[in-house]
Amino acid sequence: MAMHPDRRKWAIALTVIIPTFIEVMDTSVVNVSLPHIQGSLNAGLDEVTWVLTSYLVSNAIIIPITGWLASLFGRRNYLLFSIVVFTLSSVLCGAAPSLEVLVVARVLQGLGGGGLQPLSQAILLETFPVREHGVAMAVFGMGVVFAPILGPVLGGFITDNWSWRWVFYINVPMGFLAVFMAGLFVHDPPYIRTRTVRIDHWGLALLTVGLGCLQVVLDKGEREDWFASHFIVTLSVIAVVALAAFIVVELRVPHPVVNLRVFRDPTFAAGNITMFTGYFCLFGSIVLLPLYLQNLMGYTALWAGLVLGPGGLASLMIMPVAGMIMKRGVPPNRLLAVGLTLAAVALGLMSRLNLQADFFSAAWPRIVQALGMGLFFVPLSAATYVNIPREHMGNATGIFNLLRNLGGSFGVAFSTTVLSQRSQWHQNTLVDRLTPYDLPFRQAMDKMLALMGGDWSSFYDRKLALAGIYRETLRQATMMAFNDTFWLFTWFTAALIPLTLVMRGPQKPTTVVMEP
Missing domain, CATH: 1.20.1250.20 (MFS general substrate transporter like domains)
Incomplete structure (x- = not known):
C-alpha cells in the first residue's frame, strides 16, 4: 500500500537529516579528542591537527560538485554510496593503528560525507511544495546548526568515559539506519535518470587543487604566522591561481562540473x-x-x-x-x-x-x-x-x-x-x-x-x-x-x-x- 504523501515527505526528511546530522557533527566532535589521539598515536601537535584539516579539505572539494556527481551516478545511488563510504571510513578511523592511517581514513570520511549536506537540501526542496520550503529548511537547519554545538559536548563525554575511538564508532549504527531508510524512501526524479553528463576534467582538477590549498591555508594560517610562512604563501598563490582559472574554465565549457x-x-x-x-x-x-x-x-x-x-x-x-x-x-x-x-x-x-x-x-x-x-x-x-x-x-x-x-x-x-x-x-x-x-x-x-x-x-x-x-x-x-x-x-x-x-x-x- 502506497504511503500518504504527507507521511512520505516527513519520512524522506528524516532519512536525509540523519546522515547530514552525523556528518556535520563530525566536523567538531573530534576537536576535544585531539589530545587523547595525540597521546595514543604518539603524534606531535602539528601532526595531529591534520586529523581535522584532512577532513575539512576533502569535504570542501566534494561539496560543490555534488550536483554533478548526482547527475553522473543518480541521486539515490550517490546518496547511498556517500553514506556507505562515510560509515565504513568511520570504522577505519576508530580502528586506525597509526596517525597516517587515521588521516587517510579522515580523507575518505570527508569525501563520503561532503555530498550529504547539499544532497539533503536538494532532496528536501524537491520533496516539499514551494509554500512549505520554510518548514523544510527549518528541519534541515535544526540538524546543521545543532550538530556542531552538540559535537564538542558529545565528543568530550565519549572520550572521557570510553575512548576517542568511539567518537567514530558511534557513526556506524546511524549510518546503517540511514542506508536502510534511503534505500526505502529516496528515489531519483525523472530528469536525473535521463540526463547525460560529460566530465569536465580541467574544472574538476582546478577545483580540487584550489579548494584543497585554500582550506589548508585557512586551517593552518594562524599557527604558521600567515604570510611569514613560505608554506602558507606557496599554497595561497596556488589557491588563487587555480580558483581564478577554474572560474574562467567553468564559464566557457558547455558542461561545467560546477555551473556558475x-x-x-x-x-x-x-x-x-x-x-x-x-x-x-x-x-x-x-x-x-x-x-x-x-x-x-x-x-x-x-x-x-x-x-x-x-x-x-x-x-x-x-x-x-x-x-x-x-x-x-x-x-x-x-x-x-x-x-x-x-x-x-x-x-x-x-x-x-x-x-x-x-x-x-x-x-x-x-x-x-x-x-x-x-x-x-x-x-x-x-x-x-x-x-x-x-x-x-x-x-x-x-x-x-x-x-x-x-x-x-x-x-x-x-x-x-x-x-x-x-x-x-x-x-x-x-x-x-x-x-x-x-x-x-x-x-x-x-x-x-x-x-x-x-x-x-x-x-x-x-x-x-x-x-x-x-x-x-x-x-x-x-x-x-x-x-x-x-x-x-x-x-x-x-x-x-x-x-x-x-x-x-x-x-x-x-x-x-x-x-x-
Missing part, C-alpha cells in the same frame, strides 16, 4: 553573499566567546559550554517557528532582515563585555544571536533557491553549502588573526603609560602594595606589584581586542540587511538562464 551561471539570478547571488558573510560572523564569534570566558573570566570548559548552551536551544526553538511563519505567507526577506538585525544587536552587546560581566551578561547576547540566526538560516535557505529550476537544484545547493562552510572557515581565521593583532596593539598602547610619572600607575602601585602588605622601599615588593599590574594590563588589552573583533562582526552583519531588499521572491522563469 546560477549567479545570473540576483536572488541566488545575494543569498550566497549573505550566507557566506553571515556564517563568517557566526563562526568567528562562536570561537571568540568561549576563549573570552575561559582565558579572561576564569570559566571552566563546562561553564563556558553552559553559556553557549541556551543559544543552541534558542535556535532549535525558533527555526520551526520561522518555518511556520513563512508557511502562512510572510515573505522570507522580512524574516531575514529581522534575523540579521537581532544578530547584529547581539554582536554589539558582545563588543561591550568587560571583565566584571556576570553569567547572564555573557549568556544573554548569545541567546539573542541564536534567535537571530534561527531567523537567518531558515528564510535565507528558502529564499535563495526560489528562482532555481529543479534540474539545477543539486548544483545550486552544492555552491550554497560550500560558501557556508568557507564563510565559517574564513570567519575563524579572521577572528583569531584580528584578536592577536589587536591584543598586541592595545598592549603596546597601555604599556606606554606604565611609568612612574603617570598618576594612575602610581595609584595602582599603591593599591597593589597595600594588598600585598609591602612598601615602596622594598625592591622585591615593587617587583611583585609591577608583575601584578602587568598581568592585569595584559587582561585589559586582550579584553579590548575581543571588543574590537566583536565590533567588526557587528558592522559586517548589519551591512547585510540592505541585501534583503534584493530577495523579493520568485521572478519570471526567463530571467534565469542556466545554459550557455
Whole structure:
C-alpha cells in the first residue's frame, strides 16, 4: 500500500537529516579528542591537527560538485554510496593503528560525507511544495546548526568515559539506519535518470587543487604566522591561481562540473553573499566567546559550554517557528532582515563585555544571536533557491553549502588573526603609560602594595606589584581586542540587511538562464 504523501515527505526528511546530522557533527566532535589521539598515536601537535584539516579539505572539494556527481551516478545511488563510504571510513578511523592511517581514513570520511549536506537540501526542496520550503529548511537547519554545538559536548563525554575511538564508532549504527531508510524512501526524479553528463576534467582538477590549498591555508594560517610562512604563501598563490582559472574554465565549457551561471539570478547571488558573510560572523564569534570566558573570566570548559548552551536551544526553538511563519505567507526577506538585525544587536552587546560581566551578561547576547540566526538560516535557505529550476537544484545547493562552510572557515581565521593583532596593539598602547610619572600607575602601585602588605622601599615588593599590574594590563588589552573583533562582526552583519531588499521572491522563469 502506497504511503500518504504527507507521511512520505516527513519520512524522506528524516532519512536525509540523519546522515547530514552525523556528518556535520563530525566536523567538531573530534576537536576535544585531539589530545587523547595525540597521546595514543604518539603524534606531535602539528601532526595531529591534520586529523581535522584532512577532513575539512576533502569535504570542501566534494561539496560543490555534488550536483554533478548526482547527475553522473543518480541521486539515490550517490546518496547511498556517500553514506556507505562515510560509515565504513568511520570504522577505519576508530580502528586506525597509526596517525597516517587515521588521516587517510579522515580523507575518505570527508569525501563520503561532503555530498550529504547539499544532497539533503536538494532532496528536501524537491520533496516539499514551494509554500512549505520554510518548514523544510527549518528541519534541515535544526540538524546543521545543532550538530556542531552538540559535537564538542558529545565528543568530550565519549572520550572521557570510553575512548576517542568511539567518537567514530558511534557513526556506524546511524549510518546503517540511514542506508536502510534511503534505500526505502529516496528515489531519483525523472530528469536525473535521463540526463547525460560529460566530465569536465580541467574544472574538476582546478577545483580540487584550489579548494584543497585554500582550506589548508585557512586551517593552518594562524599557527604558521600567515604570510611569514613560505608554506602558507606557496599554497595561497596556488589557491588563487587555480580558483581564478577554474572560474574562467567553468564559464566557457558547455558542461561545467560546477555551473556558475546560477549567479545570473540576483536572488541566488545575494543569498550566497549573505550566507557566506553571515556564517563568517557566526563562526568567528562562536570561537571568540568561549576563549573570552575561559582565558579572561576564569570559566571552566563546562561553564563556558553552559553559556553557549541556551543559544543552541534558542535556535532549535525558533527555526520551526520561522518555518511556520513563512508557511502562512510572510515573505522570507522580512524574516531575514529581522534575523540579521537581532544578530547584529547581539554582536554589539558582545563588543561591550568587560571583565566584571556576570553569567547572564555573557549568556544573554548569545541567546539573542541564536534567535537571530534561527531567523537567518531558515528564510535565507528558502529564499535563495526560489528562482532555481529543479534540474539545477543539486548544483545550486552544492555552491550554497560550500560558501557556508568557507564563510565559517574564513570567519575563524579572521577572528583569531584580528584578536592577536589587536591584543598586541592595545598592549603596546597601555604599556606606554606604565611609568612612574603617570598618576594612575602610581595609584595602582599603591593599591597593589597595600594588598600585598609591602612598601615602596622594598625592591622585591615593587617587583611583585609591577608583575601584578602587568598581568592585569595584559587582561585589559586582550579584553579590548575581543571588543574590537566583536565590533567588526557587528558592522559586517548589519551591512547585510540592505541585501534583503534584493530577495523579493520568485521572478519570471526567463530571467534565469542556466545554459550557455
